[in-house]
Amino acid sequence: MRRREFLEISVSAVGGALIYSLDRRPTLLGAQTLRVPLRFFTASEAKIVAAAAARIFPSDDAGPGANEAGVVIYIDRQLAGPYGRDRWRYTQEPFEAGLPELGYQGRETPRQIYRAGLAKLAGFDALDAAAQDAALRAIELTPFFALLRTHTIEGMFCDPMHGGNAGMVGWQLIGFPGPSMSFDDEVEKYYGRAFRPKPQSLEQISGERVKPSEES
Amino acid sequence: MxxxxxxxxxxxxxxxxxxxxxxxxxxxxxxxxxxxxxxxxxxxxxxxxxxxxxxxxxxxxxxxxxxQETVTLRHSRDDRALPLRQHGAFLxxxxxxxxxxxxxxxxxxxxxxxxxxxxxxxxxxxxxxxxxxxxxxxxxxxxxxxxxxxxxxxxxxxxSGRAGNLNGRAIAGGNPFEGPRSVDFPNPPTKIPYLAAMFRDAASSLGYHPYALPAATISQAYTNPDGIARPACTYCGYCERFGCMIGAKAxxxxxxxxxxxxxxxxxxxxxxxxxxxxxxxxxxxxxxxxxxxxxxxxxxxxxxxxxxxxxxxxxxxxxxxxxxxxxxxxxxxxxxxxxxHQVAAPAVTGFFEKPLNRFMGAGSAGVAIADFDGDVFDHTGLPFLRGGTLYSVCYGFKPMTNFGVTPPSVKARWGPEWKRAALDWYDRTGRIQLYGEHLAYRGNFMDLDPVYKDAFGQPLLRLTLDWRDNERRMAEFLTAKAVEIARAMGARQTIPFAGLKHYDGTRYQGxxxxxxxxxxxxxxxxxxxxxxxxxxxxxxxxxxxxxxxxxxxxxxxxxxxxxxxxxxxxxxxxxxxxxxxx
Incomplete structure (x- = not known):
């Protein structure tokens, strides 16, 4: 087993607090830094992913972004879990290239796609924003970038139990209330007017701890 | 054994x-x-x-x-079929x-x-x-x-719904083109979310005949003839791909x-x-x-x-x-x-002025028109037979799969410009769906795949399936009608369905x-x-x-x-x- 690696992030950068992480709860380093145990990425890979996600979904005057939501933590857990190793994909031989209408036919798992993609972005996190954007534009049409973009959006807006959308910053940003049990009174009442109830997570509304798929 | x-x-x-x-x-x-x-x-x-x-x-x-098991797909007998390695077109x-x-x-x-x-x-x-x-x-x-x-x-x-044809008698608010019903629906129509109400009003203004979708997400508490009681739907929006947590959905x-x-x-x-x-x-x-x-x-x-x-x-x-x-x-x-496979597609995506609160709704809380369904309209001079329904349903839009859609005027797909536009339009984006007939053809069929096996070593099912011009032209016709309705709903910009080309195993279509x-x-x-x-x-x-x-x-x-x-x-x-x- 490889040495356990950590991602160190500033407390003020993540939205309020990180939601629970089951057995591997993040621990506070001093008062300003969170040490998040990584499940798949190395520390240097995590820094590249965090930096790239922050260019895809930046933190700016339009609101918080991938850094505050903890997108890199979401992606790390997804890749460490069954999705990352293609547990649910048909992976029998032979692998052959096909028409786009037949979907992804590659042999590589999401983990392998990330690992290879990140190797080509070495040093990315040290670049300035303009150089980072140029580096991402150069890989914009690759399957790796497609995954990174999709996963960044997912990490912004997932239920916090999956490690992203920390403090529900993503849901607050778009006025999504999360899994509410009833809009019976509101569904015909708010025609053309924004209805923005305070978001609640699945754990909050169901009153029980839910085991996410990445833990299976 | x-x-x-x-x-x-x-x-x-x-x-x-x-x-x-x-x-x-x-x-x-x-x-x-x-x-x-x-x-x-x-x-x-x-x-x-x-x-x-x-x-x-x-x-x-x-x-x-x-x-464990999937299917293989090819468009014609001349092609080599490959497995659909993950779910896509159907679930x-x-x-x-x-x-x-x-x-x-x-x-x-x-x-x-x-x-x-x-x-x-x-x-x-x-x-x-x-x-x-x-x-x-x-x-x-x-x-x-x-x-x-x-x-x-x-x-x-x-x-839940409203009859449009009760023993041959036309009932306002129902689907006037349906076959005669001997009795009305067991329950009245569901509540109508805002987007669907906009669709209803726009369709009416164009002279069409909107009706509430017949819904198994029921509008009121109901006990069926077997004595099974279920509560009314609460429009939480977790129906399609979910089980109903309160049991309102049949x-x-x-x-x-x-x-x-x-x-x-x-x-x-x-x-x-x-x-x-x-x-x-x-x-x-x-x-x-x-x-x-x-x-x-x-x-x-x-x-x-x-x-x-x-x-x-x-x-x-x-x-x-x-x-x-x-x-x-x-x-x-x-x-x-x-x-x-039923012809189903987002006929048009519209970008509207006011917030839609589109997280509220139910899988069948919506409004449809059947003015272009089946043979209820005149096909003289049209290059296809049959048709389909157009509808707007608020199934409970969720952000991981819906965030990031922007009007055609926005070119960026990531970064600050995209983020700002995607936030701005997130809850003002709505769709009209088309659901059309798929005729049967001699070349669309199933047999056993000669190469790929399931987890037990048995051959996978092989689908040989592709669209013909009848479906392509029908979808094009329905798309144009949907764009017209979206404009009447006040859409500032629209993205019409790009059209059916070849059968796409990756695009979910029901x-x-x-x-x-x-x-x-x-x-x-x-x-x-x-x-x-x-x-x-x-x-x-x-x-x-x-x-x-x-x-x-x-x-x-x-x-x-x-x-x-x-x-x-x-x-x-x-x-x-x-x-x-x-």
Missing amino acids: KTLRHTDAVIVGGGWTGLLMAKELTARTPLSVVVLERGASRRKGEYSASMDELDYYIRLRMMQDPS PGTGTGGAGEHWSGIAYRYLPDVFELLTRTREKYGVKRMPEDHSIEDWGVTYNELEPYYVRAERLMGI QPSNTLLPLIARQKSVSLKNDCWVQKIVHKDGRARGVVYRDSKGAEFFQPADMVFLASWTLNNTRLLLLSQIGEAYDPATGRGSVGRNLT THLQGGAIMGASPERSAVNTHMQSWRMPNLFVLGASAFPQNPSGNPTLTAVALTYRAADAIVERYVKRPQLL
Whole structure:
């Protein structure tokens, strides 16, 4: 087993607090830094992913972004879990290239796609924003970038139990209330007017701890 | 292989049709019934922990596991088929209740002429206007014959809606083009979310006839004729790809399972993966299945029912070598023919001025028009036959899958400009869907794949499927109508559907695959008769949409359930006394 690696992030950068992480709860380093145990990425890979996600979904005057939501933590857990190793994909031989209408036919798992993609972005996190954007534009049409973009959006807006959308910053940003049990009174009442109830997570509304798929 | 104790009937699949047949047989006869469901059981209350977009909507926890078994796809016989390695165009369910647990709940009756499509189309338009390689068939049963069974299916589920045609009398607010109903819906229409209300008003202003979708997400508390009580829908928006956490949506687990649990003569066994039907001398003798540990069992039975959805019904017939496999070169053989997939697409995405609150709603809380459905409009001068419905439904839009759509004026796909635009438009983006008919063609069929295998080493099912110009032109026509409605709804910008090119195994377009074991009036051109009974093997019945000769525009569940009721009547009233061809 490889040495356990950590991602160190500033407390003020993540939205309020990180939601629970089951057995591997993040621990506070001093008062300003969170040490998040990584499940798949190395520390240097995590820094590249965090930096790239922050260019895809930046933190700016339009609101918080991938850094505050903890997108890199979401992606790390997804890749460490069954999705990352293609547990649910048909992976029998032979692998052959096909028409786009037949979907992804590659042999590589999401983990392998990330690992290879990140190797080509070495040093990315040290670049300035303009150089980072140029580096991402150069890989914009690759399957790796497609995954990174999709996963960044997912990490912004997932239920916090999956490690992203920390403090529900993503849901607050778009006025999504999360899994509410009833809009019976509101569904015909708010025609053309924004209805923005305070978001609640699945754990909050169901009153029980839910085991996410990445833990299976 | 262990041989189990004999049962009167074995049913493969524990979804709508299988559990309904089990319920009817055991409530009305002394027969013993074993239901074999390959997926897991359902725990009471498990859906309250299922309101998670990632695990259910994206990771598809309620669906069959493609790593165990999938299908291969090619567009024509000249192509090499490859496996669909992950779910895409359709989502076969698994576990007790099957796809009936995760459906959206739209519960259409089909238009009357659908059941006599070959006869009516030939009469009205002549053979020359029909597509050259079509294999359209009549169903062998008419709308009027099926109507009483539609009533029973609607009462079972408590379908909510407003009749548009009550015994020939037009009712305002209903669908004026539907077939006559002998009674009104059991429940009034659902509440209408804002986007759907905008669609309704715009469609009215253009002279169309909007109506509330017939909904299994029920509008008020309801007790069905079996005594099963369900609460009213609360519009939480977790229906499609989810199980209903309060049980308002009709699901096999909440309408049929409680009755089956009370019946001593039926046993429902989970994690039982049926491998083949055993038969000898023209009679089914039972089925062979594997349990979750891989152990093999033979379950002998006097009657065998396949109720395992379109694709698996067909695959089991082919694997068991029952009936003649369809040969597209000669047109001979009935098993595997007439594969269709409903034409479904986002006809237009519109960008609106006001917030839509589109997280509120239900899988079937919406409004449709049927002004361009079937043959209700004049096709003179049009380059296609038949049509479809247009509708706007607020199924409960969720952010992981819906965030990031921006109007055509925004070019960026990531970064600050994209983020700002995507935030700005997030809750002001709405869709109109099109749901159209898919005609049957000689070249669209199913057989066994020569290369790829499932987890047990059995051949995968191979789909040979592609669109023809009839569907392409119909979708184009419906898209133009949808854009017109979106503009009347006040859309500032629109993205029209790009059009059907080749069948796309990656774009979800509804789980309404049909055919493979089609019904009909003659054993030469169909696999089962109108009682879902195999022509070749009278003690074998094949339930569900595998029997639909071609694909009408509406969602198939209600019709599949109505046909199951009709088959159950024939079996209970006649077959049990004299087990022969009905």
